[in-house]
Amino acid sequence: MSPDRITLVCFVMAKEQAKLRVGEELKRIALMTQKEAGNINYCLHISTEDDKAFIIYENWKDQKALDDHMAQPYLKNFLDNIDEWLECPIEEKVCRLL
Numbered sequence: 001m002s003p004d005r006i007t008l009v010c011f012v013m014a015k016e017q018a019k020l021r022v023g024e025e026l027k028r029i030a031l032m033t034q035k036e037a038g039n040i041n042y043c044l045h046i047s048t049e050d051d052k053a054f055i056i057y058e059n060w061k062d063q064k065a066l067d068d069h070m071a072q073p074y075l076k077n078f079l080d081n082i083d084e085w086l087e088c089p090i091e092e093k094v095c096r097l098l
Contacts, residue, residue: 003097004062005040011091012054018085019052025078026054032074033058038065052087066094 014022026044033042040059047053060066069075083089 002061005097006060006063006066007095007097008056008058008060008066009093009095010056010058012056013087014052014054014085015087016052022052022054022082022085025082026056029075029078030056032072033069036065036069036072038062038068 012022012026023046030042030044033039038061040061042056042058045055045057047055060069079090
């Protein structure tokens with residue numbers, strides 16, 4: 001594996017009344033993200049303990065690929081408009097291989 005590889009783990013907590021909408025939007029984002037050149041994988045999960053909790057695990061070939069992803073208009077639009085559907089801000093952890 002490349003030492004430049006970057007992993008991003010995101011924790012998303014939807015409001016009860018918005019959990020279905022958030023799940024659908026996250027699936028839509030996943031489909032588009034998986035087509036990006038620098039994406040290695042993008043895995044969307046839902047908690048088995050709380051159906052409002054989503055976890056996204058994504059790997060990128062390098063930091064530039066992640067930066068390019070974060071600049072995508074579809075993602076920026078999603079992030080600019082999702083706050084009203086969430087219980088709290090999205091928590092993100094950027095990681096590298098140890």
